[in-house]
Each structure stands twice: as structure tokens, then as C-alpha cells.
Amino acid sequence: MRRTTGKHAVARPRTHARALVPVGAVALAVSLSGSVAAGSATAHSEGAQTQAMALIADRGVAVGAAAQQIAITPDFATAAVESAIATREQGAMRAQRATQERVALAKRKAAAKAAAAAKAKRIAAAHRWVSPVKHPNLTSSFGYRWGRLHAGLDFGAVVGTSLHAMSSGTVTKAGWGGGYGMKVEITYWDGTVSYFAHMSQINVAEGQKVAPGEFVGKTGNTGRSTGPHLHLEIHPKGGDPVDPKPWLAKHGLKF
Template structure:
């Protein structure tokens, strides 16, 4: 007894319009021939032609959702009992069982057909009305492309915003650095000006308490100047050339430490200040003070002369620190605010 199976898209049904007769090919009934329907001997004694293989291919393609038999009439195919008994229930095949009607063919109902392309469609896509797997795949690809493009655009915007923020921060820092540098320069300039002004005030106060040792003078020899006319080989003081008798004044208030003749220095007066500094007035024509006498700034203590080892009338002035070291009189006087 042969079994009859109905597959969509294989041909016409059993209604008599078109059909296939039962065919049970074996090695004994079918002579091997060269050509399209050549039959080969199988292990179980059965043979399969290219037509049977074609039926299997159609079933496989239908199960994979790759083809649709919608709109095509069914066809009856007869298979040997030995094969039909071993075939699985068509309803249990993935993607095929849903295509078959639960009702018997005796009821006269038409077989239920559904597009095989619904295989691979997600539940969400089905709820949205999608029935074609290819169209669903296309929609998913487009959606993924849009998501990737949106992510790339967002990344590009983020990079642009980051670059703009870094540029703005760099510009702000540059402006801040320039402002700080300008403020520092102005502050330094103000400090220098304030320092100069304070020094000027200090010198002005000192000048009020210090005095130039004589008037109407000309500087003829400076401290450290070399020459054979000095026994030490260099000049040890500052020479103020002036007419004989020009008044010699106390540079600052102090006490007369010595007054009298001093060899090559001629008549010399030594004025000691409160810090121990000594001021020597040499080559005087006359001395007007005595030892131990207190004098104030600007007091006359003698007269310009040409006594001792000289070539003409002048005041030879020397400055010695408390330890007896000689220093440059011009620098010392200028440090007291005097303009020499």
C-alpha cells in the first residue's frame, strides 16, 4: 500500500486535474541507463532518482524559510510503503508543520498555506506586522547602519566639543598668563619706583645731616690713582683743590680725635663719628678746633692750605672705617646723599 503526501508547490492535487502514479523503482524493475534518471544500487535495496532527490530539496528549502509556495496548487506524490512508514510526521518538521491543516482532506477544506519566509522573524517584528524575513533582515541592517552612523556622529561631535573646550581653555590660560605677566611687570616697576623714591628720601635726610667738606673746589686726584708722588705708590684719598683759606667743614657731627702737624700730611684734623668712622682733613693752612671738641655737621674746623707734601693748595680728605681700613671718599660721601 503506497502512502500519498501533499506538498505545496509540487504540482496539482488529487482532484483529477493532474497527478502522478505510484512508482516503486528497484534494481530488478529499472534497467540502468545513462542519463538523467539513472538509478544506483543502494545498501537497503532501494533506489532514488533525481526526481526523489528533487522532492527532498524542495522540502529542505521550505523548512529553511528560503522559498515560498504561496499561491501554487499542491501535488500528490506517491512513495513506497517502506519509505513512507519511516518518514517523520510532516507536522513535526520545523517550518512545515504550521503549513499543514489539522483537518482531514475528507472534510473538503483547502490546505492551509503560509509564507515560508516568516522563519527568522522576531516576535517584535511579527507584532509590528512584518511577514517577510528578507524585508525584516533589510530593516535590521538599515537600523544597525543608522545606529552606527548615529554613534559615529555622536563621537565626532564629542571630539569637536572636546577640541573646542581644549582650545578655549588654552586661550583662556594664555590670556591669564599674559595678564599675570603684565601685572607682575607693573608691580615690579612700581616696586622699583617706590624703592628709588625711598632711597631718594633717605639720601635727602642724610644730606641734611652730612655736608661737603669745602666749597669752590675742583677734584684733582681720586682714590687709588697710581703715581710716584705718593709714598705708597697710589693715592689714598680724594683731593679738593681750592684757594688757600677756603673754609674746611665737618662732614658730620662727631668728636675731634686729633689736631696738629702730621709729617707729609701737614696740618691734619681727625674727626671721629659715632660709629667709629674717622675723617682725615690734611694739608690745612690752619686748624680751628681742639682734641675732644664736639662739632656738628657744617661747622668750620680749619682752612684749605698747602702744608706737608703738596704741589699746591688743596684739601686731602681720607675716610677710614672703625677698624682702620681706608675706603674711597667719593663713594662714601655719595652714599650719604652728597653730590660730589
């Protein structure tokens, strides 16, 4: 009569309790947990064990008392307890795993979002456009003069005024350019090529990478020039020069 009091049976370590569960009851418990079809040789019904599980696991009724209440054997009730505990543990583990996976996924998503934002910021910074001179003073526009195309804009500036790369790009020419005098050509990230002509000083070399606003040299009066100024040409995709005015306006630059 050592298992007539349910309190005693419930308080027992689970491994011990399991050892006392008869084979038939274990089979039933397994069938109740849903993995094996019902049909055990024992007389106890599935409903009785479900009832036992509810009494023992949910309401804390002792195994023996529960068994008596539903008129099943204590062994059968013990199997119900085992089954209920196992089911709950599995459920708790699944819930914990799901939570961990949700947290990990949220972390991965946040990291990816931050990386994308940082990349977008880097690209925006690298692709911004800046004026070649700080205070542009337009003195001559694009167009034909006495049958000859003036292929850029002239900005009056004292000799030695700093000139800046207009965006990220590569210096594709740096040196003497005939009528252009000392000239720097920069090919930007979008394929646009700028000419800075009549310079007094060149501070970059061919092949050098430049960032938006990077110092490349100084204005001057070299080549075919009638006074100190920057002659600026814009060659989209390296092709024929276009009027820089609408191009500058489109890129948010003053002239």
C-alpha cells in the first residue's frame, strides 16, 4: 500500500516514478501524447487518462487521490503524470526555442537594416556634388564667339584660388593642355568628366582618386587666357561638352 497516497507518489523523483509505471500504462501514455494510435490492451480509456492528467497536472490533485476519483489504478495515474510533465516540458522548450529564434531574427534584421543605412549614407556622401570654386563669379557663358565655341563657363578668380573636385572620381589628366594651359580632367563616378583650365598649380596626379570637395590645385592665367579665371567644362560620359549651367543647376550647384 505504499502508493495509496498520491502525495507520496507525486513527490517522488520522476525517474523513480517512471520505473514504477507498468509497460501497458506507458504505452497508453504514449498513445495519449499523440504519437502512437490508441488501442492498448488495458481497460483504461483515453478519456480517463485525460481526466487524470487534468486533475493531477492542472489542479495539483495527488496521484492516488486522482486515481481513486476516476476509478483507475495508481500506475495508470502515474503514467498520466509522466505524460503530462513530458508534454509540458516539450512545450516549454519549443516556446523557448521559438523565442530565441525570434530574438535572433530581430537582431539579424536590425543589423542588416543598420548596415544598409550606413552603406546608403556612405554612397550619398561619395556621390554628392560640390562647386569647384567656393564663391563662383561667372564672367563668361557657354556658346559661340565669333564662330568659335566657348565650350564652358568662366569664373573670374584671383590667381591662387583653390579648386575642388566636384564629386568622387579619378584624375584622368593632369598637366599642360595647349590653349587650356595647365589643366585637370576628373572622371566622376557617373562618367561625367570636368575640365579645370588655365590653372597656376596642379596638386593631383593622373590616376589619383579624389573625394567630393578635395583640393586639386589653384586657378591661374595659363594657356590662351586674357585674365585670371577658371574655365570649367562639363563632358557627360566623357563626350562632347555641354552648357554647364543647366548641368550645375540639375546637380544643385550655384554659378
